[in-house]
Amino acid sequence: MSTGCLIGSAVIAVIVAPWIGGLLRGIDRKLTAHMQGRIGPPIIQPFYDVIKLFGKKPMVAGGAQLAFAYAYLALIITATVFFALRQDLLVVLFILFFGSLCLPIGALSVKSPYSQFGGHRELLQFLAYEPILLLAAIPIALKSGGFTIANIFEYGQPLLPHLWITFIALLIALAIVMRKSPFDISSSEHAHQELVRGVVTEYSGPYLALIELGHWYEMVLLLSILGLFWVTGGLWWLSIIIALASWFIMLIVDNINARLTWSWMLKFAWGAGISLVALNILFINLGWM
């Protein structure tokens, strides 16, 4: 792909991603409501919410809180841009992690018990999913011959048949990143559980809107990474199907599970998630896959 094309796709990614993310969020709420026997809000409710939040009066409860809300969004957009530019997958992940880290640090920079609670738990979520995502880059690179996303496009064959074990592990990681049950230990949809609102307790108005926007980008980016598993070798549209199917699985899992403890989450992620990817790497190294 020419440089111009790449830059074009980066621009498109930055513009389109939040629309897709917001829409998915809306469908999520609608479907969840149906599963719970409610009607639910309109599908474009998340956009109404964000627009309304931007219109609210800014309020701040701690020193560095603001900077981290901006940095969160900016870094996740940066990661999206580097993804669209088909850069090194590890580098994209590192930038994404840095962005994700702004959320707990922002939460910890307010002297508020609920926010601290959410921040600490968010760090534990991070501890659970970061190693899986990083490790998952390895079998992808081993199979496609390099760590850049361009390598995956040049590889010419779908990755999923060789890397389905890694894919399962990534689904576990995705559930943790998206804070879906049973892994929603750092936040909750409802305002009056023991967490109040987890990491975002102390964010309100326009700053909460920034974070919501960041979430949308983050979700689209993660789903795109899952899409990489069938991006070449004909039937490229399967990548979109795979991404959407993964998202739908998350939704189902979210609705049929209750929140579990952090130690269970960590054991499950480090035990099952890491072992799966490790097995995949081992199989590739032994020439079995």
Add this chain to the structure above:
Amino acid sequence: MIGTLVGLAILFPIITGLICLLIKNHRARGGIVSLTAVVLIISSILFLRQGPFPIEYSSASTWDSVILVFNYVILAIFLFVAIRDIGQRGISRHNILAIALTLAAGIPLAIFEFSWAPHTPLEVTPALYIDHLSIIMCLIISIIGSLICVYAIRYMRDHEEHRMHLGELKETTQPRFFFFMLMFLGAMNGLVFANNLLWLGFFWEMTTLACWGLIRHDETPIAITNAFRALWMCLIGSVGFSLAIMFLWNSSLNTISLMEVINNGAAAGPLFLLPFALLCLAGLTKAAQLPFQSWLLGAMVAPTPVSALLHSSTMVKAGVYLVLRIAPGFQGTHLSTLIAIYGGAVFLATAILAISQSEAKKVLAYSTIGNLGLIILCAGINTPLAIAVGIMLLIFHAISKGLLFLCAGAIEHHIWSRNIEDMEGIARNLPLLTGITIAGMLSMLVAPFGVLIAKWGAMEAASSIGVWSTLVLVLLMLGSGATTVFWAKWIGRFLCHSPVPGSSKMEPFIPLYHGILLMLITFAAVFSILIAPVYNSIVAPALTETGYTAALAFTTGAWFLKSPMGIFAAWPIFIIITLALLIPALTARAKPEASRSSYMCGENVEIGVDEFVAVADERTGLKTGGFYIENILGEGNLNRFVVPVGIVLLVILFVVAMI
């Protein structure tokens, strides 16, 4: 010219150290220390501009005799202080082990030097072998080490004033302190230049001596105990040294020239990996790897500049330097793979242990041990890319960790505590100092800084070593996750405060604190931006000279650093991330009227007051705290597994070396 520069690098700091020993005047001593710093920095930079490398240099043979004599003098000092300690404080595990291990290291060495060697002292040509790897070390020691010494001028004054105020100290002990600090720098420079294994061993002992002297500096019972622990643990490495020398001389190789051992190691016969394993043992003890980590953790009782020096530019760096130096000798062997696994295990174990620590210097210490583990992992992977990454990590870790210890020291002198819980919200009163500290932590943790670039390289390098790479990578990734957690939650503690009514005030600028800290954080940033030229000008030549193909490590362009498997677009990432962080950090300021107190279910008192209304309208203090998961991840719990694992790995290391 070379002779002069070698003299300036090794002898000059030792001599000025001796002068410090005689000077009682604070100002004059500060002058001497600053002068030494300036001379060391300039001479190390001049050294870099010498060439062509490698330089082989042999001094007059009298120096061989001097080193021979002083080597036994140092061993005698060890014996003397340990026996004196028995007299003063009774027999303990530490002083008995110190005596036993001094003898175990000294007697084989004496047998070798006075009975086996054809003539005493045994000379080797060249006595000094100086290539880019040595020069990189020399730059780290001379620049960062010197800056730490300059910082110590102010720090030790405050430190002693505080101790005198508490009545713990009657008269100044700074002459001795600066003697050991400066001698340390000279010994380290000697260590990285030495080619004659006897010389290397001598400088090795000298760093052990300086380290012992600095840890026990405050002369509290705990300091004395911990100093002895450091002494005997490092002496285990010295035993390894002596045995390696005997083995090498007795083998068909019949040499004690380090370069010959590395280049023709395999000619030493079927057991040729054994001396490498023994030298690795020396490196691992010095680098405080498992199961020897307790000496470095105990070393934190020393004044903070000592920790900064031990962790960034001297002592532990000698350990990883040695492992990196001899890595070409065991390339492609099982020993190499095992060393990679060993490093990975250390990286993971220390990262998890660090989560449970609330003592600032202990967190930093675990982080150091972990990063050294990462360097050792790179040496074990032993591909050109891995070695390049190891060297880069050596540089960046030295800058960032030196900075962070000095930050911890400066913070300590503002709040008189080393506990992270006491650092809650200090960003409010010490904005500049906290800002630099957080920047330093980020430089250990996130893109685009050098440590992360190195981590990225390590991950890509580790993926290329076949079946065992799976294990190494799992250790590496899990460790990486845990590392993020302990840094992030510490950063969170600094920032945790209620909104400040009115505009915040900057703390007074102390040149010897803030100035040096700013200098180091600038180094961290500039070297990260200039990573491609830095790689090309010093790291790539170091690779070539040690026998690796630099082209297989990184290729560089104006915008990027390219490994054989991936690409790090250094410049664009740096620019974008700096913008993404700096603009909000500097401009995102809420208007005072936007300040609110945090969510307390509506029971708040007023904005900026950390209280809430309890029963009967009673105002109750609001407290928050960090999390440490002490009951699960604490030392008491994890060391039961971690230490045995370290011992087992060490045993396997030797088994692998012998089969």
